[in-house]
Amino acid sequence: MSLQAESLALPARSPRRSTLSHFADVPIVPLVILFGIALVAIFANQLAPHNPEIGSLSARFKPPFWQAGGSTKFLLGTDQLGRDVLSRLIFGARISMIVGFTAVIFAGTIGTILGIVSGYLGGWVDQVVMRLTDTWLALPALTFAIFLAAIVGPSMWNIVIILGITYWTRYARVIRGEVLSLKEREFVRLAIVAGCSKWTIMRRHILPNVINSAIVLGTLMLGVVIIAEATLSFLGVGVPPPEPAWGLMLSDGKQGLMVGYWWLTVFPGICIMLLVLSANILGDWLRVKLDPQLRQL
Amino acid sequence: MAVVEAIGLTKHFQTKRGLFGADAGAVRAVDGISFAIEAGRTLGVVGESGCGKTTTAKLVLGLEEPTGGRILFEGRDLASLDPAGRRLYRRSVQAVFQDPFASLNPRMRVDAIIAEPLITNESLSAAEVERRVDRLLDLVGLPARAARLFPHEFSGGQRQRIAIARALALSPRLVVLDEPVSALDVSIRAQILNLLRDLQAELGLSYLFIAHDLAAVAHMSHTIVVMYLGKIVESGDAKTLARAPKHPYTEALFSAALPSHPDERREEIILPGEVPSPLRPPSGCRFHPRCPHAMARCAEEAPELAEIDGRMVSCHLFHPAAAGAAREAQPV
Amino acid sequence: MPFGTVTNSGPPLLQLEHLSTHYVSAQGTRVVRAVDDVSLTVRAGETLGIVGESGSGKSTLALTLLRILPPAARIVGGRILFEGEDLLQKSETEMQHVRGKRIAMVLQDPMASLNPLFTIGDQVGEPIRIHEGASRRSAWERARALLKAVRIPSPETRVKQYPHEMSGGMRQRIVGAIGISCEPRLLIADEPTTSLDLTIQAQYLNLLRDLQREHNLALIFITHNLGIVAKMCDQLAVMYAGRVVESGPVSQIFNTPKHPYTEALLNSIPRMTDTEQRLVAIDGQPPDLSALPAGCAFAPRCARAVDHCRVAAPPETAPAAGRTVRCWLAEPALAGVGAESGAA
Numbered sequence: 001m002s003l004q005a006e007s008l009a010l011p012a013r014s015p016r017r018s019t020l021s022h023f024a025d026v027p028i029v030p031l032v033i034l035f036g037i038a039l040v041a042i043f044a045n046q047l048a049p050h051n052p053e054i055g056s057l058s059a060r061f062k063p064p065f066w067q068a069g070g071s072t073k074f075l076l077g078t079d080q081l082g083r084d085v086l087s088r089l090i091f092g093a094r095i096s097m098i099v100g101f102t103a104v105i106f107a108g109t110i111g112t113i114l115g116i117v118s119g120y121l122g123g124w125v126d127q128v129v130m131r132l133t134d135t136w137l138a139l140p141a142l143t144f145a146i147f148l149a150a151i152v153g154p155s156m157w158n159i160v161i162i163l164g165i166t167y168w169t170r171y172a173r174v175i176r177g178e179v180l181s182l183k184e185r186e187f188v189r190l191a192i193v194a195g196c197s198k199w200t201i202m203r204r205h206i207l208p209n210v211i212n213s214a215i216v217l218g219t220l221m222l223g224v225v226i227i228a229e230a231t232l233s234f235l236g237v238g239v240p241p242p243e244p245a246w247g248l249m250l251s252d253g254k255q256g257l258m259v260g261y262w263w264l265t266v267f268p269g270i271c272i273m274l275l276v277l278s279a280n281i282l283g284d285w286l287r288v289k290l291d292p293q294l295r296q297l
Numbered sequence: 298m299a300v301v302e303a304i305g306l307t308k309h310f311q312t313k314r315g316l317f318g319a320d321a322g323a324v325r326a327v328d329g330i331s332f333a334i335e336a337g338r339t340l341g342v343v344g345e346s347g348c349g350k351t352t353t354a355k356l357v358l359g360l361e362e363p364t365g366g367r368i369l370f371e372g373r374d375l376a377s378l379d380p381a382g383r384r385l386y387r388r389s390v391q392a393v394f395q396d397p398f399a400s401l402n403p404r405m406r407v408d409a410i411i412a413e414p415l416i417t418n419e420s421l422s423a424a425e426v427e428r429r430v431d432r433l434l435d436l437v438g439l440p441a442r443a444a445r446l447f448p449h450e451f452s453g454g455q456r457q458r459i460a461i462a463r464a465l466a467l468s469p470r471l472v473v474l475d476e477p478v479s480a481l482d483v484s485i486r487a488q489i490l491n492l493l494r495d496l497q498a499e500l501g502l503s504y505l506f507i508a509h510d511l512a513a514v515a516h517m518s519h520t521i522v523v524m525y526l527g528k529i530v531e532s533g534d535a536k537t538l539a540r541a542p543k544h545p546y547t548e549a550l551f552s553a554a555l556p557s558h559p560d561e562r563r564e565e566i567i568l569p570g571e572v573p574s575p576l577r578p579p580s581g582c583r584f585h586p587r588c589p590h591a592m593a594r595c596a597e598e599a600p601e602l603a604e605i606d607g608r609m610v611s612c613h614l615f616h617p618a619a620a621g622a623a624r625e626a627q628p629v
Numbered sequence: 630m631p632f633g634t635v636t637n638s639g640p641p642l643l644q645l646e647h648l649s650t651h652y653v654s655a656q657g658t659r660v661v662r663a664v665d666d667v668s669l670t671v672r673a674g675e676t677l678g679i680v681g682e683s684g685s686g687k688s689t690l691a692l693t694l695l696r697i698l699p700p701a702a703r704i705v706g707g708r709i710l711f712e713g714e715d716l717l718q719k720s721e722t723e724m725q726h727v728r729g730k731r732i733a734m735v736l737q738d739p740m741a742s743l744n745p746l747f748t749i750g751d752q753v754g755e756p757i758r759i760h761e762g763a764s765r766r767s768a769w770e771r772a773r774a775l776l777k778a779v780r781i782p783s784p785e786t787r788v789k790q791y792p793h794e795m796s797g798g799m800r801q802r803i804v805g806a807i808g809i810s811c812e813p814r815l816l817i818a819d820e821p822t823t824s825l826d827l828t829i830q831a832q833y834l835n836l837l838r839d840l841q842r843e844h845n846l847a848l849i850f851i852t853h854n855l856g857i858v859a860k861m862c863d864q865l866a867v868m869y870a871g872r873v874v875e876s877g878p879v880s881q882i883f884n885t886p887k888h889p890y891t892e893a894l895l896n897s898i899p900r901m902t903d904t905e906q907r908l909v910a911i912d913g914q915p916p917d918l919s920a921l922p923a924g925c926a927f928a929p930r931c932a933r934a935v936d937h938c939r940v941a942a943p944p945e946t947a948p949a950a951g952r953t954v955r956c957w958l959a960e961p962a963l964a965g966v967g968a969e970s971g972a973a
Contacts, residue, residue: 025655186394187402190463193358194414195387204413208404345826346797452914453683482682482915483853484930487897487908494907509827516899516908539901553831555856557900559879567835568828570782571796 027285030278037275041094048087049075053242055082061256064263077263079252085263088244089271095245096275099160100226104218106164107225111171112207112214118172119179120202129172136169142231149237156239159232163225174217178210212290219283223276230272246272298372299333300470300503301357301390306330307365308352312576324575326352328527329366331602334471337497339504341518341535343511343550347575348524350507354473357505358392359383371470388418391464395476397456401448407434407459408444414466433462437492454485461492471503479508490517511554515539523547526575526583533608543610545588582613590614640713642814642847643671643694648707650686650693655701661918663689663702665871668945668953671864673814676841676848678862678879680855680894684915686871687851691819694849695734696724712814730760733808737820739800743792749776749803750788756810775806780836798829802836809840819851834861855898859883867891870916870926873945877952887954889931925957933958 040047055078062078063070064085070077076085118129148162182188183206191201230247232238239245241252246268253264307330309323327349334340342350355361356368359375368375370386378386391414394400401410408430415426431441437458448456457477464472474493478486490513496502508514514521518535523544531544542548549566556563568587573579579586585595594613602611650664663686671677681687692698694709696716709716716727728734733756736742743752753775754768763771769788776784779802792800801821808816818837822830838861841848850862858865858879866876867888875888886892896909913930922929924939931938935957943957 186396186399189360190392190394190400190460191402191413192360193387193390193392194463194467195384195417196413200417204405205402209402345828454914483855484682484894484897484911484915487899487910488912490899491908491910510899511827512899512901515901549828551901553827554901555854556859557856557898557902558883559859559862560883561859565831565835567832571798571829572826 027281030281033274033278034282037093037271037278038097040090041097044090044094048084048090049073050084050087052083052087052091052244055079055084057082061261063261076267077261079249079264080256083244085249085267088249089246089267092244092246092249092268093271093275095156095239095243096226096229096272099156099163099229099239099245100222100275100279102160103163103167103225103229104221106160107167107221108171108214108218110164111168112175112210114168115172115175116179116202116206116210119176120183120206121198126176129176133169133172136166141166142228145228145232146235146237149232154237154240156243159229159238162232163228166228167221167225170221171214171217174213175210178213179206182206182209216283216287216290219279219286222279222283226272226276226279298336299369300336300371301505302331302333302369302372303353303357303366304331304369305366306353306356306363306368308349308356308361309364322576325527325578326575327356327363328578330522330524330527330529331366332522332529332532334503334505335519336470336503337501338519339497339506339517341506341508341514341521342524343507343509343514343521344524345509345550345572347526347572349527349575350524351475353524354392354475354505354507357471358390358473359387384418388414388467389470390473391467391469391471392473392475393457393460393464393477395480397453397460397480398448400460401456403448405447406444407446407448407451410448410459411444411463411466414463418467429466430462433465436465436496437462452485453481454488457481457489458492461489461496465496465500465502468500469502471505473505473507475507476509477506478513479510486513493517511539511551512557523550526573526578528583528611529602529609530584530611531608532602538608543605543608543615544612545590545614546584549589582611641670641710642673642675642712643669643849644708644710645669645694646708646710648690648693648709649705650689650698650702651705652689652702659919662871662921663918664693666945667707667868667871667873669866669873669876671815671847671849673847674841674845675864676850676862677864677866678850678852678858679866679868680852680858681868682853682915684870684918685868686918687868688819689871690868691734691817691849691851694817695728695732697728726760729756729813730811731813732815732817733811733813734817734819735801735804735808735821737823739797739804739824740792742804743800745792747791748788749790749792749795752792753788753803753806753810756807760811771810772806775810776803778809778840779803779806780832781806796829798825798833801825801829801833805833805837805840809844809846812844813846815847815849817849817851820853821850822857823852823854837861855894867894870918870921872926872942872955873953874927874955875953877949881949881952887948887952887959888927888956889933889958890927893930893932925955 059074059078059082060080062074064077065072065075074084074086076089078084114129118126145162145166149158152158188201188205191205229238229245230250233245233247234251236251238247241248249268250265253261253268256264306327308327309325311323330353332340342353344350352361356363370389375383375386408427411430411433412426415421415429430444434441434443439455439458439462448459451459477493478489481489493504494517497504506514506517515535520532521535521538522532523530523546525546531538531542531547538547539551542551549568552563552566566589570587573586581597581599582595585591588595592613600611600613600616602609603616605615646668648664648667649662652661652663667690669677679687679690689702693704698704704717711732716724719727750769750772753772754765757763757768757771758765773784773788776787781787781799781802795803822833825833834857837848840846850857852858862879864877865879865882866873867890868874869890875882875886875891882891883895886895893909893911897911899908911930916926922939925942928934928938938957943955945953945955946960947953948959
């Protein structure tokens with residue numbers, strides 16, 4: 001084959017090495033925090049010194065160990081039912097992580113699929129989905145969630161579903177926008193020319209190219225969802241007692257603020273803040289990281 | 298018999314109605330053009346923005362439906378084909394586009410990219426698909442190990458080769474080349490143009506070659522078609538047209554082409570004004586507002602594409618009115 | 630035919646001496662020598678074409694001249710003598726007086742060069758107001774005159790319009806008007822016609838030539854297109870992998886190129902006149918600046934490379950008056966390599 005005469009050198013080095021080093025500048029602190037909370041959630045049973053749901057009424061409202069009246073038995077103090085705050089925080093991490101991740105994945109799946117379908121197919125499908133999104137967005141999310149929670153009754157999995165149903169719209173909007181510009185790209189046109197069906201194109205060409213955005217959006221939504229869950233629990237329509245959700249701890253502890261029982265609200269508050277902040281910082285970093293690479297690809 | 302033939306092909310895009318319901322009109326992207334692409338030959342299309350060459354490519358590829366006229370595939374009208382026939386047409390006409398970075402799905406490996414047309418249209422064993430992909434890679438001068446790599450690991454020229462390999466996967470009769478080398482480095486263009494020529498000789502491919510580099514078009518094409526605002530103003534044998542254009546627009550276009558040597562003398566014809574919008578094309582001959590040889594007749598009557606000296610030209614200068622008041626005809 | 634050929638006996642307008650710009654990666658590990666030991670001369674009223682492909686460093690060179698490099702880039706050596714003064718010694722404030730007023734620049738994408746929120750009049754008048762302290766009204770007047778100078782019809786109405794109301798060709802001319810608004814001595818044009826249609830490009834190049842003659846403006850054309858160089862330039866510098874591999878008068882280089890890359894480039898371009906022959910292609914790919922081979926950067930693709938080419942990078946030599954080249958084969962005595970030494 002005479003065409004071989006024009007030799008072509010392919011890059012010798014493997015691309016994987018450079019990808020790993022590419023991610024070397026990950027923000028360490030948020031990553032550690034997120035990892036730490038995840039580990040705590042997984043090993044809650046081993047880590048928590050006490051049962052989070054049962055307290056001893058004789059040890060009510062004990063302050064953290066470094067204050068007068070506190071003891072090292074209850075490192076961060078106890079609440080109104082004598083339950084160990086630290087143990088409740090540890091198990092609360094599990095709830096926050098589970099609810100957070102599952103709701104985000106659930107919302108993300110619905111939103112991404114609808115975003116792809118409406119963005120690519122256009123026409124009446126797009127109109128319907130967009131009007132649906134508009135209507136959904138017009139509803140105040142939290143109020144809607146509260147409403148649903150009041151109807152179906154509180155339970156952790158119900159909350160996951162409710163949060164998923166409430167927050168899919170953000171995904172749909174963002175993904176649809178990306179799909180609109182993706183479908184003008186030449187490789188999509190070439191897939192049409194090659195004879196691929198619309199569904200094949202959406203599956204093979206559109207989806208893998210929007211996954212990055214969906215993931216980034218997911219990390220950012222994690223913070224939103226966790227705060228939403230905390231708010232729901234705070235308002236009493238979230239994860240029901242005696243489960244130690246952080247938001248519930250905040251709610252229970254608010255009366256104590258008046259009387260100086262600060263540890264009941266400050267510690268759960270700090271936990272929520274750390275988790276959301278870490279998720280947001282990582283999400284931001286991920287967004288910057290993945291975007292220019294996408295351009296390069 | 299021509300592989301693909303267009304007869305009076307027209308594509309109008311309806312623009313949305315204005316705020317108060319007034320009809321904003323139609324963009325007459327392609328307005329009654331006719332051409333034929335013979336087997337194993339290249340039809341070059343030149344023209345500037347708004348001339349309709351991209352729309353023509355999309356019509357031939359089936360990415361757009363014509364609003365008028367016909368496309369014939371091996372003599373048969375596309376509109377009359379049954380779904381199986383249309384599928385066959387789809388397989389027989391493939392494309393290579395301008396941007397080597399956007400033409401390949403960044404998340405697919407090269408073998409999947411090249412094999413996609415095969416998998417979509419035929420049911421072959423995995424081994425057979427792999428065999429064909431290897432053969433295609435070899436055909437375009439890429440090593441076999443390219444198959445497992447991703448597009449971003451290749452340079453622009455190499456990606457364009459991958460795009461060509463993919464276009465050839467179904468053994469098409471016609472490949473639409475829309476600015477295939479414009480986005481490549483100058484030193485790479487010759488490689489790709491040579492490759493395309495070799496493939497044409499070896500596989501008997503026809504090309505619809507669209508480019509703004511006139512020398513490249515003249516080099517690659519057997520026939521050239523010059524488009525202006527949706528119409529063909531001149532068409533004919535590539536070499537003679539490039540050397541001696543007849544239509545005033547073609548003359549101006551080729552004179553605007555950059556020289557290949559500082560001592561190359563070329564008569565400079567600078568056209569006034571801008572390329573008008575396809576939304577409101579001028580009356581009569583669409584080129585008359587900018588034409589250095591325009592006559593009164595040109596504003597009133599659109600010229601027909603008629604033959605002169607083996608060339609098709611659409612210009613009143615070449616086909617003076619038989620009857621009517623005496624008008625000045627400028628000999629060219 | 631080169632235009633604006635002015636035989637100037639005075640000192641050169643712009644003189645680059647051994648200029649080098651490097652990009653340093655964030656961790657300081659990778660150094661990309663985007664511009665490597667570049668020396669060039671431009672005289673008043675002259676047109677220099679800088680030709681190169683991806684990785685040649687030509688765009689970095691343009692940014693270096695005006696010192697508008699991104700943060701990752703460092704000018705590591707050399708001098709930029711403009712009207713006798715070394716621009717690299719100037720403070721940022723002093724450079725601001727140079728940019729737009731004494732040296733102007735025009736870029737490839739006119740839409741990106743114009744702010745969609747401001748009128749044409751405001752944008753064309755902006756340099757005048759900045760550098761000459763003119764009032765808005767008088768800047769507006771000058772803007773109108775400038776639009777007329779760049780042959781935009783009905784300048785009175787156009788001056789009040791916005792960029793999106795103009796065509797691509799017109800926008801490029803407006804960008805040109807902004808460029809010449811303060812009567813600079815030197816205009817740098819980085820791929821100014823790549824996005825333009827052929828006939829519009831012809832108009833634009835014509836305009837540039839006339840402006841150059843009227844204002845004795847020196848032009849630097851940065852392009853990958855040898856056709857523009859053939860049409861517009863007096864002098865030519867060919868860049869490859871950050872270095873100038875050949876420079877000299879345009880006609881001489883086109884007639885007798887001394888560097889294999891220049892020669893190969895000239896041969897690989899399709900010509901309108903003889904279109905039967907197969908094009909002479911150049912093997913391989915443009916260089917990866919972060920992983921340059923030892924020796925001459927062009928050696929991997931050079932049909933005439935000898936062993937020595939892969940060992941040491943050739944220095945710049947002057948094979949004839951007014952010409953420079955970087956190639957061992959041009960001065961075989963230098964490398965102690967005989968002309969008969971077989972290509973590897």
